[in-house]
Amino acid sequence: xxxxxxxxxxxxxxxxxxxxxxxxxxxxxxxxxxxxxxxxxxxxxxxxxxxxxxxxxxxxxxxxxxxxxxxxxxxxxxxxxxxxxxxxx
Amino acid sequence: xxxxxxxxxxxxxxxxxxxxxxxxxxxxxxxxxxxxxxxxxxxxxxxxxxxxxxxxxxxxxxxxxxxxxxxxxxxxxxxxxxxxxxxxxxxxxxxxxxxxxxxxxxxxxxxxxxxxxxxxxxxxxxxxxxxxxxxxxxxxxxxxxxxxxxxxxxxxxxxxxxxxxxxxxxxxxxxxxxxxxxxxxxxxxxxxxxxxxxxxxxxxxxxxxxxxxxxxxxxxxxxxxxxxxxxxxxxxxxxxxxxxxxxxxxxxxxxxxxxxxxxxxxxxxxxxxxxxxxxxxxxxxxxxxxxxxxxxxxxxxxxxxxxxxxxxxxxxxxxxxxxxxxxxxxxxxxxxxxxxxxxxxxxxxxxxxxxxxxxxxxxxxxxxxxxxxxxxxxxxxxxxxxxxxxxxxxxxxxxxxxxxxxxxxxxxxxxxxxxxxxxxxxxxxxxxxxxxxxxxxxxxxxxxxxxxxxxxxxxxxxxxxxxxxxxxxxxxxxxxxxxxxxxxxxxxxxxxxxxxxxxxxxxxxxxxxxxxxxxxxxxxxxxxxxxxxxxxxxxxxxxxxxxxxxxxxxxxxxxxxxxxxxxxxxxxxxxxxxxxxxxxxxxxxx
Numbered sequence: 001x002x003x004x005x006x007x008x009x010x011x012x013x014x015x016x017x018x019x020x021x022x023x024x025x026x027x028x029x030x031x032x033x034x035x036x037x038x039x040x041x042x043x044x045x046x047x048x049x050x051x052x053x054x055x056x057x058x059x060x061x062x063x064x065x066x067x068x069x070x071x072x073x074x075x076x077x078x079x080x081x082x083x084x085x086x087x088x089x
Numbered sequence: 090x091x092x093x094x095x096x097x098x099x100x101x102x103x104x105x106x107x108x109x110x111x112x113x114x115x116x117x118x119x120x121x122x123x124x125x126x127x128x129x130x131x132x133x134x135x136x137x138x139x140x141x142x143x144x145x146x147x148x149x150x151x152x153x154x155x156x157x158x159x160x161x162x163x164x165x166x167x168x169x170x171x172x173x174x175x176x177x178x179x180x181x182x183x184x185x186x187x188x189x190x191x192x193x194x195x196x197x198x199x200x201x202x203x204x205x206x207x208x209x210x211x212x213x214x215x216x217x218x219x220x221x222x223x224x225x226x227x228x229x230x231x232x233x234x235x236x237x238x239x240x241x242x243x244x245x246x247x248x249x250x251x252x253x254x255x256x257x258x259x260x261x262x263x264x265x266x267x268x269x270x271x272x273x274x275x276x277x278x279x280x281x282x283x284x285x286x287x288x289x290x291x292x293x294x295x296x297x298x299x300x301x302x303x304x305x306x307x308x309x310x311x312x313x314x315x316x317x318x319x320x321x322x323x324x325x326x327x328x329x330x331x332x333x334x335x336x337x338x339x340x341x342x343x344x345x346x347x348x349x350x351x352x353x354x355x356x357x358x359x360x361x362x363x364x365x366x367x368x369x370x371x372x373x374x375x376x377x378x379x380x381x382x383x384x385x386x387x388x389x390x391x392x393x394x395x396x397x398x399x400x401x402x403x404x405x406x407x408x409x410x411x412x413x414x415x416x417x418x419x420x421x422x423x424x425x426x427x428x429x430x431x432x433x434x435x436x437x438x439x440x441x442x443x444x445x446x447x448x449x450x451x452x453x454x455x456x457x458x459x460x461x462x463x464x465x466x467x468x469x470x471x472x473x474x475x476x477x478x479x480x481x482x483x484x485x486x487x488x489x490x491x492x493x494x495x496x497x498x499x500x501x502x503x504x505x506x507x508x509x510x511x512x513x514x515x516x517x518x519x520x521x522x523x524x525x526x527x528x529x530x531x532x533x534x535x536x537x538x539x540x541x542x543x544x545x546x547x548x549x550x551x552x553x554x555x556x557x558x559x560x561x562x563x564x565x566x567x568x569x570x571x572x573x574x575x576x577x578x579x580x581x582x583x584x585x586x587x588x589x590x591x592x593x594x595x596x597x598x599x600x601x602x603x604x605x606x607x608x609x610x611x612x613x614x615x616x617x618x619x620x621x622x623x624x625x626x627x628x629x630x631x632x633x634x635x636x637x638x639x640x641x642x643x644x645x646x647x648x649x650x651x652x653x654x655x656x657x658x659x660x661x662x663x664x665x666x667x668x669x670x671x672x673x674x675x676x677x678x679x
Contacts, residue, residue: 021172048175049182053211 101302390621418481550600
């Protein structure tokens, strides 16, 4: 199964360490392969180091693709996290 | 006060007073000379397993810290630790490293290094600006893994942030010397005592320092804000704003007190009944000259010259030494500078010299023994000293003399050097005074004979106590036995002083004992007229000396010497000082 969607990062610091950490922890709960794209760059959502090298700042558009048996669920969960601005205070 | 924060505090022995609030930097034992070697096909599996097990151990280590923290809701630290965990579990680091081991046939340390550096550089080049700071954290993790791969090794101070508080299990004098090139705010050491080298150097530089602070390096995290209180030997982690404010106030208060003391630095150290005591400074680093002058020292009583030799890629040349000595002599003039010849060996080793491992370095090839064996190195230093002697007042001091032949041999070599300089038409002061360090019990016993060979004695109490009481002052298990007021030590001081008087040579005390407010009065009471100590202690010593009479001090000492145990003498000293300085209780703490 394959699902994908584009988002604009609205939280203050973009995909910084804490946000990336949240994303990795969430992604690890699913078996699907989850990839984040920023332009030509791509990163494995289960690797914090990968995510950090994307350097996705605020207002960056990213594309999330999920490939696997729980693709839809994982995309929904990630969408939630991004829309909630990574639960930043 | 915040209770939660309090329960996280760490305690140790405060050995250099003062307060500093700053970011922690935990020194992990890593190796500069990363082992790099190729492995064969058969070793790939075991090498991979070794790497994975190191990752696991590092994870466990982080978990342990995390467990401790959760109880106290150190949210900021937990977040950092979470990230650490994710990095340790990260596919990219793990898989690439294993790939390197397999495909490039290299050992785990090398493979880890290669891939970690790649990731780090990528983070620095492409990451957002605030991510660049994360490269430091990443280094910390890398070091933790490496640490588990290697076991124990040398500390590395690359990436040391400015004004941080350095935390380490132990620092060798060489490492401490390397460290102070950076601006650091404080030091916390897990082992050691108040007379360890880290303690001495931190006092010399006026940086708060705590030793014997157990588990500091495993409990504290690089990057977290902590308060170090070197006066009371306390580390406060995760401080509340209120606490930070409180300590900032205290910091200012200390500063004001110091200013009051400093105002009196131009006055002479004279007792109320007009006995003049000369207070000189101990120096390890040339950077201290400014502080030595500001604190009102009347010269340098002990310049520990080995620091110019340590941490150098090659031995300093005669000219380099000459220039340094010339500069020191010039800036201290009209006062005298006593340079102690190389005290290398023991816990201070030259990186340039191929040492054989000694089972008992304190009793091994060190100080004058080293110099008499390595005559060429010794001569270079003596030549540089003599040549510099024209630019001020110089005295030369030979360390660790334990029999007459040693001082006679040292004098012979000094004369050889003088001959050479004559022949080369190099000028020097032919009347440079020479002395021996009295720091082993045997030298005390032959003080009468030694006094006939030299112009002065200098009692190095640190080593004298260590060798007399057979106690390693940096071993936390026996540290309690290190007691300057042991009757044996007091009697040795008297015996040495008597020999010096009998032969009309001058004598001073230059160990840490001379700077401790608890001992100063006894030393004055015994009749010592010159005390050499770290520069920062001089204003306080001066104030103490100026507020008593020699007669009082003498009486105190005469009572003390009749007591039979170190504890009795210690208690007596404390009660007397508290009585004498009841109006100035800070005299003991500052």
